[in-house]
Every structure is written in C-alpha cells, then in structure tokens.
Amino acid sequence: MPTFSAQVGTLLELYKNPQTPESVWSQSCVPGFQKIRQEGRPVCCFICVSCPESDISNQTNAKQCIQCPAQEYPNSERTRCLSKHVMFLDFDDALGTTMASMALCFFVITAVALGIFVKHRDTPIVKANNQALSFILLISLLPCFLCSLLFIGHPNTATCVLQQVTFGLVFTVAVSIILAKTITVILAFKAMKPGRKMRCLLVSGASNSVIPICSLIQMIICGIWLGTSPPFVDVDSHSEPRNLIIMCNKGSITAFYCVLGYLGFLALGSFTVAFLARNLPDTFNEAKFLTFSMLVFCSVWVTFVPVYHSTKGKFMVAVKVFSILASSAGLLGCIFAPKCYIILLRPDKNSWKALKNRRGFK
Missing domain, CATH: 2.10.50 (Tumor Necrosis Factor Receptor, subunit A; domain 2)
Incomplete structure (x- = not known):
C-alpha cells in the first residue's frame, strides 16, 4: 500500500501535468x-x-x-x-492478341480460297451455282473477318460507330448473297421443267436483286440509328469495383437489336430456303452446304445473346469478336472448304466427264 508521502507526490505530479481523462466506455476508432x-x-x-x-x-x-x-x-x-485500372480489350492483352491473330489468319485463308477460285474459274465446280455470287461472297467475307479488329483497342467515337455499322452491313451482304445463291439453285432446278418463265428469271439474274434490296433495308436501319441515337464512348465504373471499363455504348439498344434482328431474319430465311432445296437433283448442288452454313451461323448468334449479357468488361467485347469470327468461319468452311478439297485434292471429280458420269448414275 503506497505511503502518504507517495500519494502526495502523485497528486503534485498530476497538478503539474494535467491530462484529459479517457472515456471508460469506448475506445478510439x-x-x-x-x-x-x-x-x-x-x-x-x-x-x-x-x-x-x-x-x-x-x-x-x-x-x-x-x-x-x-x-x-x-x-x-x-x-x-x-x-482504378483502365480496362478494355487491348491488342497487347493475351486475349486481344489471340482474337486479332485469329481474324488475320481467317482473312488470309479467305484470300487464298479466293485465289484458288480465280485460278480455277473455268472448272465445272467453280462455274456451278452462280460463279459470280461465289466470288462476291468470298470478297464479302474478307471485311467480315476484318471488322472484328474494330472491337479491339482503345475505343473512340469513330470506332464505336464503325463497329456496329460495318458489322451490320457486311454480314447483311454475306447472308443476302447466300439467300441469292439458294434461290438460284431453286430456279436452276425449276428451269429444267417445261416453261419459259423460270428460265427467263434464271437467265435475267433476278435472284441477284435480293442482295441490293436486303442491303438497302439494313442501310436504312443503320441510318436511322446514327441519326437518332448513335453509339458513343462510355465509361463503366460500377461493373467491376477496381476497374474502369472503357467501352462503346450502343446509344439505342432498340436500334442495335433491330440490326441484329433483321440479320437474324435474313439468316433464318436463307436457312429455310436452303433446307427446302437441299435434295434437289442438281449436279454440284450446294444447297446442303448452304443449309449447314446457315445452321452454324444461326446457332452462333442464338448462343451469343445470353452469353453476351452474362459477361462483363472486356469479356463482353471478346464474346462478340468470337461470335463474328465463328459465324464467318462457319460460312467459309461449310460452303468453300468442300469445293477447295475437290479442286486441290480430287481434280478427277472436277471435270465435265465426271459431271456426265454423275448425271448418268443419278
């Protein structure tokens, strides 16, 4: 027990150095x-x-x-x-590099296929089913692959507009060409029957008018989109707490789905017509290949919608780029790969003699 003198010393010390008493209820935060x-x-x-x-x-x-x-x-x-870390699908990222490399590889493959068709343009398999449309389809597939590059890199106003417009137009041209090729197959079969009407339609190239008409409708939709609520650069600071996502805002979601819906309508129409013409007894009939190509195309974009809305950030862009590449590659592989195989590896089947034998067998 402290002595009296010690207690007095403590009191004197407190008097000389007064301190604010601390709360006994709560500690500091x-x-x-x-x-x-x-x-x-x-x-x-x-x-x-x-x-x-x-x-x-x-x-x-x-x-x-x-x-x-x-x-x-x-x-x-x-x-x-x-x-926050600024985030977008960059060419320097592993994902961006992979997507860009795939796009360039498919572009080169398409260019090679076009070169093969030009070199063998006088052979039966190239001449069959409207040679001109085959060339136009191959040429249209080139920008289909290249347009995916617009989605990679730092977004700006120009690329945001070009992304959607270019995508909508080049794919509309490609799908409308397939529709025109399918109609040509049907007209070619109908022209074999008595009657001049179908033959006149085939010779006049009436099926080719589908391409400018379908493309014009898509151009009008894109024009309304750009005139009312065009795409613009946007910053998403809420989807990912630690990342600042630089992205292209579509402006009008309604217009975006109108472009996509019209493209889906054309694809479904092409698939239906090709499916109905798949068993027509025509030599080098490519309706089966057109049917399968449109089945792949439709499957890719039906899958795209739920997957796209379930992802965030740069992965949303990657999903769209992958869908563009997959659908374009589906058209290229299903329609032109079998023909290139015959041209390069089975030239015996690419002759008028083989053509006559095939007809005789049927």
Missing part, C-alpha cells in the same frame, strides 16, 4: 472505421463500424466515412483511395 453513437447511452458511448465498400476514413474517430471518386476505389484497410 482507428482509420478505416467510423463512430456510430449508441442511442440511449451516454455521449461517450459509441461503436466503431467499418466503412462501406466504396468509402474510406483517414483519421481517428471519424464521424463519417468519405466516398471515393468514381475513378478510384478504397484499399483493403479503407484508409485511402487508389486509382
């Missing part, structure tokens, strides 16, 4: 927490609550947390704000 007063208790009674997910406090006993700006996010201790 460290940075990263905020004070919340307890109702019905004395003023000195409070609890320390961690700051919300997007807020910080950088001082002791903070009465209120401070929200970080949209371009920043709090650190794990929630004591300071850090700059």
Whole structure:
C-alpha cells in the first residue's frame, strides 16, 4: 500500500501535468472505421463500424466515412483511395492478341480460297451455282473477318460507330448473297421443267436483286440509328469495383437489336430456303452446304445473346469478336472448304466427264 508521502507526490505530479481523462466506455476508432453513437447511452458511448465498400476514413474517430471518386476505389484497410485500372480489350492483352491473330489468319485463308477460285474459274465446280455470287461472297467475307479488329483497342467515337455499322452491313451482304445463291439453285432446278418463265428469271439474274434490296433495308436501319441515337464512348465504373471499363455504348439498344434482328431474319430465311432445296437433283448442288452454313451461323448468334449479357468488361467485347469470327468461319468452311478439297485434292471429280458420269448414275 503506497505511503502518504507517495500519494502526495502523485497528486503534485498530476497538478503539474494535467491530462484529459479517457472515456471508460469506448475506445478510439482507428482509420478505416467510423463512430456510430449508441442511442440511449451516454455521449461517450459509441461503436466503431467499418466503412462501406466504396468509402474510406483517414483519421481517428471519424464521424463519417468519405466516398471515393468514381475513378478510384478504397484499399483493403479503407484508409485511402487508389486509382482504378483502365480496362478494355487491348491488342497487347493475351486475349486481344489471340482474337486479332485469329481474324488475320481467317482473312488470309479467305484470300487464298479466293485465289484458288480465280485460278480455277473455268472448272465445272467453280462455274456451278452462280460463279459470280461465289466470288462476291468470298470478297464479302474478307471485311467480315476484318471488322472484328474494330472491337479491339482503345475505343473512340469513330470506332464505336464503325463497329456496329460495318458489322451490320457486311454480314447483311454475306447472308443476302447466300439467300441469292439458294434461290438460284431453286430456279436452276425449276428451269429444267417445261416453261419459259423460270428460265427467263434464271437467265435475267433476278435472284441477284435480293442482295441490293436486303442491303438497302439494313442501310436504312443503320441510318436511322446514327441519326437518332448513335453509339458513343462510355465509361463503366460500377461493373467491376477496381476497374474502369472503357467501352462503346450502343446509344439505342432498340436500334442495335433491330440490326441484329433483321440479320437474324435474313439468316433464318436463307436457312429455310436452303433446307427446302437441299435434295434437289442438281449436279454440284450446294444447297446442303448452304443449309449447314446457315445452321452454324444461326446457332452462333442464338448462343451469343445470353452469353453476351452474362459477361462483363472486356469479356463482353471478346464474346462478340468470337461470335463474328465463328459465324464467318462457319460460312467459309461449310460452303468453300468442300469445293477447295475437290479442286486441290480430287481434280478427277472436277471435270465435265465426271459431271456426265454423275448425271448418268443419278
């Protein structure tokens, strides 16, 4: 037990160095927490609550947390704000590099296929089923592959507009060509029967008028889109807390789905017509290949919609790029791969003699 003199010494020390007594009810709140007063208790009674997910406090006993700006996010201790990482599908990313490489590879393969068809343009398999449309389809597939590159890299106003318009137009041209080729197959079969009407339609190239008509309708839809609510560069700071996503806002979602819906309508129409013509007894009949190509095309874009809306950030863009490449590759592989195989590896089947034998067999 302290002596009287010791107690007197302690009192004198407190007199010389006075100190504010600490609350015996609550301890101080460290940075990263905020004070919340307890109702019905004395003023000195409070609890320390961690700051919300997007807020910080950088001082002791903070009465209120401070929200970080949209371009920043709090650190794990929630004591300071850090700059968000800018995110987009870049050419330097592994994913962006892979997509760009695939697009260029398919572009080269299409160019090679076009070269093969030009070199063997006088052979029966190239001449069959409207030679001119085959060339136009191969040429239209070149920008189909290249348009995917517009979705890679830092978005800007020009690329945001070109992405959607180019995609809608080049694919409309490609699908309308397939529709025209399918109609040509049907007219060619009908022309073999007595009657001049179908023969006149085939000779006049009436089926080819499908291409400009279908393309013009898509151009009108795109024109209305650009005139009312065009795509623009947007920043998404909410989807991913630590990333700032630079993206292209479609402007009008209705217009976007009108473009996609019209393209789907054409694809479904082409598939239906090709399916009905698949068993026509025509030499080098490519209706079966057209049917399968449109089945692949429709499957890709039907799958695209739910997958696209279930992803975020640069992976949304990657899904669309992959869909563009997959659908274009489906058209190239299903329609032209069998013909290139016969031209290069089975030239015996690519002759008028083989053609006569095939007719005789049937």
